[in-house]
Amino acid sequence: MHGPIGEVIQFIDLNAYTIAFLFLVGFIGGLVSGFIGSGGAFVLTPGMMSLGVPGTVAVASNMCHKFPKALVGAIKRYKYGQVDIKLGLIMGVFAEIGVQAGIMVQKRILDTWGQAGSNLYVSLIFVLVLVTVGSFVMRDAMRMKRSRTETDSGPNIAKRLQQIELWPMIEVRAANLRISMWFLIPVALATGMLAATIAVGGFIGVPGLMYIVGVTSIVASATELVVAFVMGLGGTLVWAYYGMVDIRLVLIILAGSLFGVQLGAIGTTYVKEYMIKYVMATIMLIVAVSRFLALPRYLNELHLIVIDDFLVGIMNKMSFGIMCLALLIGASIILTSLFKARRLERAATGLA
Amino acid sequence: MQNQTAAHCPSRPEPAREHEPAYIMAVTRNGHMSEHVMEYAASVAQRLGYAILAVHIDTLPLFNRGQRSRLFAAAMQESAAQLAAKARHRGVALEHLAEFGKIGDVVGRLCRGKKRIEFVVIDKGIRLEEAVRLAPVPVFPVTTDQQGLFGKTLFPTTTTKGVFAMSTSSKQRYVQRCVLFGALTAALYAAVFAYQDLVMTYFSKGGVYAVLPVATVFAVSYFHGNFTSSFWSALGIEASRKSGAQPVVPAKQVTGSTVKAPRPDTRPRLRLNA
Numbered sequence: 001m002h003g004p005i006g007e008v009i010q011f012i013d014l015n016a017y018t019i020a021f022l023f024l025v026g027f028i029g030g031l032v033s034g035f036i037g038s039g040g041a042f043v044l045t046p047g048m049m050s051l052g053v054p055g056t057v058a059v060a061s062n063m064c065h066k067f068p069k070a071l072v073g074a075i076k077r078y079k080y081g082q083v084d085i086k087l088g089l090i091m092g093v094f095a096e097i098g099v100q101a102g103i104m105v106q107k108r109i110l111d112t113w114g115q116a117g118s119n120l121y122v123s124l125i126f127v128l129v130l131v132t133v134g135s136f137v138m139r140d141a142m143r144m145k146r147s148r149t150e151t152d153s154g155p156n157i158a159k160r161l162q163q164i165e166l167w168p169m170i171e172v173r174a175a176n177l178r179i180s181m182w183f184l185i186p187v188a189l190a191t192g193m194l195a196a197t198i199a200v201g202g203f204i205g206v207p208g209l210m211y212i213v214g215v216t217s218i219v220a221s222a223t224e225l226v227v228a229f230v231m232g233l234g235g236t237l238v239w240a241y242y243g244m245v246d247i248r249l250v251l252i253i254l255a256g257s258l259f260g261v262q263l264g265a266i267g268t269t270y271v272k273e274y275m276i277k278y279v280m281a282t283i284m285l286i287v288a289v290s291r292f293l294a295l296p297r298y299l300n301e302l303h304l305i306v307i308d309d310f311l312v313g314i315m316n317k318m319s320f321g322i323m324c325l326a327l328l329i330g331a332s333i334i335l336t337s338l339f340k341a342r343r344l345e346r347a348a349t350g351l352a
Numbered sequence: 353m354q355n356q357t358a359a360h361c362p363s364r365p366e367p368a369r370e371h372e373p374a375y376i377m378a379v380t381r382n383g384h385m386s387e388h389v390m391e392y393a394a395s396v397a398q399r400l401g402y403a404i405l406a407v408h409i410d411t412l413p414l415f416n417r418g419q420r421s422r423l424f425a426a427a428m429q430e431s432a433a434q435l436a437a438k439a440r441h442r443g444v445a446l447e448h449l450a451e452f453g454k455i456g457d458v459v460g461r462l463c464r465g466k467k468r469i470e471f472v473v474i475d476k477g478i479r480l481e482e483a484v485r486l487a488p489v490p491v492f493p494v495t496t497d498q499q500g501l502f503g504k505t506l507f508p509t510t511t512t513k514g515v516f517a518m519s520t521s522s523k524q525r526y527v528q529r530c531v532l533f534g535a536l537t538a539a540l541y542a543a544v545f546a547y548q549d550l551v552m553t554y555f556s557k558g559g560v561y562a563v564l565p566v567a568t569v570f571a572v573s574y575f576h577g578n579f580t581s582s583f584w585s586a587l588g589i590e591a592s593r594k595s596g597a598q599p600v601v602p603a604k605q606v607t608g609s610t611v612k613a614p615r616p617d618t619r620p621r622l623r624l625n626a
Contacts, residue, residue, distance in 0.1 A: 022539070064565060079409065081593055127508055237565060243558030245565045247551060251544060254572050258580045266584060269591040314500035345592060 011246050012052050016036065019252055021051065025324075026065070026256030028331045033257070034073045034264020035334045037224030038202020040257065042287060043065055043323050045199055048249065050320070060239035060248045062199065065253040067232025069261050074225035076265040082218050084174035088226025090181065091174040091188040091209075095201060095227050096234045116301035123298060126198050126291035133207050134284030140211075141277035156216025174223070175215035187212050188227070195231055202228065203284055210277075216269055217276040247283020260331075268335050270341035279333050286326035293319040375405040375447075375467050378435075379483065380475035381455060383408075385435060389475045392494045394438045403445035405467055406435050407459075411454040425450070430522075449553025461484025526586040533579035540575060545569070 029040020048058035110118045166180035189207035195201030209220035299305045378393040408428040439446035471490040
């Protein structure tokens, strides 16, 4: 069952540039994941492909690096009391179902409209989800920053949903709330479907946890790591079954990303609640711009519009560049706020 | 008590006496003084305007060829620094002494020494009878409901990690862990990359061999995860100590300790033994 595919795929040779690139992207991606619960993965797949790694191997290796990273991040943040394991596992299981559903949808689209159609669908979903959710999160972060309410009592929708007693009720100890499982399932399914489509389920998972389940952004981003672990492990087992995982790439990315994820997790203990939302929304919106620039290429391929190939090439490059920029900006916001808060705290304890 | 102090007075210069008002002596025989003893001493000293004399008594100086003493000294430094921070926070003067010998003897000697000690608070692990044997002042055991859990490890949390254990400074431990796990990670990576071709052949075979890459990354997440964790800690980059940033469990503990620290006076008074 694994013979033919295993023989066709080509694993690339590693050189200093490849290693440095993967390590660095791994580190920055890890930093962002440790902080907002996901991210980084969306740059790695196209990044690896630009190094000459075949698409499936890139996706498989990306998936395989994601779950150990999420595991390490989740353990770290569990020590800070930010993770609700039960919530994470339940979400993870349903997200896994969502992933399978997402793959089926993808397949259907691939069969109907071909590769370009599938790419267009992925990009459209990217732009649509990131713009709507991203701007919502951004608005909320701004509001929180202005009102300076650190302990937000939770959004209205979540509060109303929590009052509905529908068996089975799930107790979320880390966030001190009870909610019916029936409201968790759609969030989890959407997370899984998004993960299968754009590789980053957290862009739905974390806002879903915050605004529908009603946990704080810190608990949401920490619990998302558990979800990512479950989804990643499931996905990796499937990919590894087909022999698609390039363990060397995975190890190099992990070498960097575990440094990052630890630092990102440490960062969450210093910053205020809105900061997580702020970083997340910033990354989402910039990535949306990046994916928007990728749209013309697929439209062109489908002969829906006609644009000069040269222009398409430039836009494509810009798209990838902006995606990297999104990560870099996110990482620099995290690092700056981490070290600033740390310096302030040190000064305060020094004076006291 | 007052007689003794008076007897020592003439030999002492006046300004020094102003700097040394009355003392509360906090005695422990553990490397780390209990959190609640420190809290109690600091809050009572603040209320009464006393100073604190913290005494760590090494009761087994020769145990294990001095190994225990070295650990004790390291733990004591950490503990003293913690108490100093608490005292500074409350604006209470603090003196710290490292002693060894029998607790009763040390307490008796110090009380009759140059300090004006008003009363003594003792940490867990010290028998009241032993402490009061030669003490001319009241001795109060500062206990909490946690004291019953003698044989058990008191739940180590991020804020109290190592406080109840007689451990060496955490930074040194992080460096050791960093080296250990760094070496293990390096070995694992070296093994994979040295036998790249062999590894790639088997790891990409698929089927049952899928276990190989998954097991490898689990190993990496353990070794490298521990390495990176202690790496940042060794560099001094650790989680915020403010409990405000930690939304969940710590809130409970903070209230717990602040409620316990200024404990009702009734219990110690019952055991008054002057």
